[in-house]
Amino acid sequence: MQYGICHLNIVPVRLEPTDTSEMVSQLLFGENFKVLEKRKKWSKIRIAFDSYEGWIDNKQYLHLDEEEYALLQSSAEELSIDLVDFAVTPNTQELTPLSIGAKLNFINKLNLEFEGRKIVGVQPKDNLLNTAYLYLNTPYLWGGKTPFGIDCSGFTQMVYRLNGYHLYRDASQQARQGEPLSFIEESEPGDLAFFDNAEGEIIHVGIIMRDNYIIHAHGKVRIDRIDHSGIFNVDTNQYSHNLRVIKKII
Structure with missing residues (x-):
């Protein structure tokens, strides 16, 4: 089994492996998933959070090993809470936009820093x-x-x-x-x-x-x-x- 993580903001998850196919959901930054099938340009995935399946562009995610995937699965989610924020690449100060709900658990492994507000755990x-x-x-x-x-x-x-x-x-x-x-x-x-x-x-x-x-x-x-x-x-x-x-x- 292969695993992946979304390192971009708001990636479309499509019904079929083509850019013109219906969007059935989205991946937010930091969401992880299993790769069920990989083709030249597209991968069929099962999103870890809700088991939803669809196709994403191979250029729009990074691979995880099984240990990294398991670690993400066992950790409480850390989510960005502001409507719009950003992460920064330390050396180049390059910005990556983040929308509310971006998952921040693995952000250091992606060579990014985040100093905004986040929410962790169960709220009232x-x-x-x-x-x-x-x-x-x-x-x-x-x-x-x-x-x-x-x-x-x-x-x-x-x-x-x-x-x-x-x-x-x-x-x-x-x-x-x-x-x-x-x-x-x-x-x-x-x-x-x-x-x-x-x-x-x-x-x-x-x-x-x-x-x-x-x-x-x-x-x-x-x-x-x-x-x-x-x-x-x-x-x-x-x-x-x-x-x-x-x-x-x-």
Whole structure:
């Protein structure tokens, strides 16, 4: 088995091994993964954090040995907490941009220095919304995980990850986590609400706030009303999503 680490900021993970293929997720700086298949220009990978699979350009990652990979897996994540920051190459003062959520555990091994703010370990549940507000007005981007573009499940995953909690990548996968609640009134800020389509498939997720509000990525990261029917868009005065279930993750 081969292993790798992303040494660049916001690398696309694609459905197929071509630059024109759909982006299904992203690698942030410092994320590590297993290499499942390697071709001349592309590698199929399984991301360590959420086991998500896709293809990345061979020029956009560095190899790790098995011992280094195991060390990263056993260490608590150290993540950049500012929306945008940078690491510096000591000798040349060359800058590497970092977005919030960049993983810093292996930064010295990459011959870089980082002096910005970082977060380590599990944070209180009531910090989830403080983190979520950092992404307000981020444009929606299918497969995105950053303040420059994010999708609904990428948003919830990153908010939880920055507070030391593990969520899977897609809304349908996240919906299998946690304990279901019978009523909105039972929920707490930070719980997750899931929404389905006419076929009953989970297609959307957002984070419950106080007083029947929800923050979610739909066009942009925005705040709307939520009730037992679903999400009521405050701009269009219409329901945009049909509520399926509310889950308490932590």
